[in-house]
Amino acid sequence: MLTVYFDHNATTPLDPRVLEAMLPFLTGRHGNPSSAHAAGREARVALEQAREAVAEALGGRASQIVFTGSGSEANNLALLGSLPLQPQGGRGRVLLSAVEHPSVLEAAEALAERGYAVERLEVDALGRVDLERARARIGPDLALLSVMLANNEVGTLQPVAALAGLAREAGALVHSDAVQALGKQPLAVRSLGVDLLSVSAHKLYGPKGVGALWVGQRVQLRPLIRGGPQEDRRRAGTENLASIAGFAQACRLFAGPELKAEQARVRALRDALVERLRSDVPGVRLYGDREEGLANTLSLALPHLAGDELLVLLDLEGIYVSTGSACSSGSLRPSHVLLAMGLSEEEARGVVRLSLGQETRPEHVERVASVMASFAGSGTR
Numbered sequence: 301m302l303t304v305y306f307d308h309n310a311t312t313p314l315d316p317r318v319l320e321a322m323l324p325f326l327t328g329r330h331g332n333p334s335s336a337h338a339a340g341r342e343a344r345v346a347l348e349q350a351r352e353a354v355a356e357a358l359g360g361r362a363s364q365i366v367f368t369g370s371g372s373e374a375n376n377l378a379l380l381g382s383l384p385l386q387p388q389g390g391r392g393r394v395l396l397s398a399v400e401h402p403s404v405l406e407a408a409e410a411l412a413e414r415g416y417a418v419e420r421l422e423v424d425a426l427g428r429v430d431l432e433r434a435r436a437r438i439g440p441d442l443a444l445l446s447v448m449l450a451n452n453e454v455g456t457l458q459p460v461a462a463l464a465g466l467a468r469e470a471g472a473l474v475h476s477d478a479v480q481a482l483g484k485q486p487l488a489v490r491s492l493g494v495d496l497l498s499v500s501a502h503k504l505y506g507p508k509g510v511g512a513l514w515v516g517q518r519v520q521l522r523p524l525i526r527g528g529p530q531e532d533r534r535r536a537g538t539e540n541l542a543s544i545a546g547f548a549q550a551c552r553l554f555a556g557p558e559l560k561a562e563q564a565r566v567r568a569l570r571d572a573l574v575e576r577l578r579s580d581v582p583g584v585r586l587y588g589d590r591e592e593g594l595a596n597t598l599s600l601a602l603p604h605l606a607g608d609e610l611l612v613l614l615d616l617e618g619i620y621v622s623t624g625s626a627c628s629s630g631s632l633r634p635s636h637v638l639l640a641m642g643l644s645e646e647e648a649r650g651v652v653r654l655s656l657g658q659e660t661r662p663e664h665v666e667r668v669a670s671v672m673a674s675f676a677g678s679g680t681r
């Protein structure tokens with residue numbers, strides 16, 4: 301049976317070239333980048349080379365990169381480390397889109413405990429923040445705006461550059477969670493105009509458990525993890541050099557010049573799948589913005605099948621997808637993203653996410669389309 305991994309937004313397989321870049325640091329080169337001897341100095345050089353590569357992928361400078369233990373940690377550091385401990389100077393409001401990842405939403409709850417007023421920006425039926433409605437919510441009392449670049453569940457891209465322009469004009473800091481965008485969508489911190497940007501290696505064929513926060517010069521970052529001089533005193537703890545070297549290699553391979561061609565290839569495969577489903581699966585419903593969205597992502601529901609039933613049926617056929625976001629799988633709570641887009645709870649429970657990747661070939665698309673066509677009309681909903 302042909303196995304089809306269509307869950308690249310949850311995580312991606314480690315690319316063999318990334319593994320190769322990591323292995324020296326797991327075998328012979330064990331120096332600590334903070335040590336003064338030759339082995340330590342060699343590790344320091346490798347760490348700084350990796351920082352350069354990640355910075356280049358984001359269009360920033362190496363000194364602006366703080367390595368973290370995940371994208372979730374980068375999001376927490378951005379929100380909790382960039383604002384004063386209590387609201388100051390009349391800036392007490394924090395604005396988030398309603399479709400952010402839980403690591404942003406829950407970090408914002410901690411800001412609320414410190415006295416900030418946390419508000420959510422509504423999205424339209426495609427999952428996008430409306431610029432004009434956002435404009436009315438941005439004023440001199442705004443401390444921070446956090447809006448993700450690309451949504452993990454439906455792939456919709458947000459107008460981050462325009463929102464950042466408005467928020468910065470009002471004197472607020474701007475953060476964007478670009479965890480799903482890096483490696484799938486060209487991006488540059490300078491043209492986005494943000495102050496903080498989060499990324500994670502395992503979404504672009506790098507190792508799990510390593511991320512980074514890009515920090516612009518307007519930000520005075522307070523560390524969340526204290527107790528050492530690492531990362532320019534912005535994140536204590538001996539660096540995970542093997543994973544960081546892997547992250548750097550993933551950036552060179554997947555967030556560089558080859559990205560656009562790969563994006564077009566994956567988009568063509570995803571769109572071919574849409575065509576097949578539209579013709580062979582009567583009543584299929586599609587969600588999110590495929591034009592202005594991630595090329596690899598497809599959010600859909602089949603008539604009469606709940607999302608968790610569909611996931612199990614596909615799993616039995618060797619096809620791996622997820623319901624809503626991977627992080628909330630296993631819980632019966634419908635996705636907050638789909639609810640924010642205006643779906644009813646029942647409709648939201650029907651949705652599954654397919655996310656394609658670099659190993660995806662036409663035969664995978666063909667298999668998924670024919671299996672789904674065989675399910676249409678079955679189910680209990």
Ligand SMILES: Cc1ncc(COP(=O)(O)O)c(C=O)c1O
Nearest residue numbers: 370371372401452477479480500
């Ligand atoms: C949009 C978004 N932000 C943040 C994260 C968290 O990244 P990590 O798994 O590295 O903690 C994810 C992972 O699913 C994500 O999709």
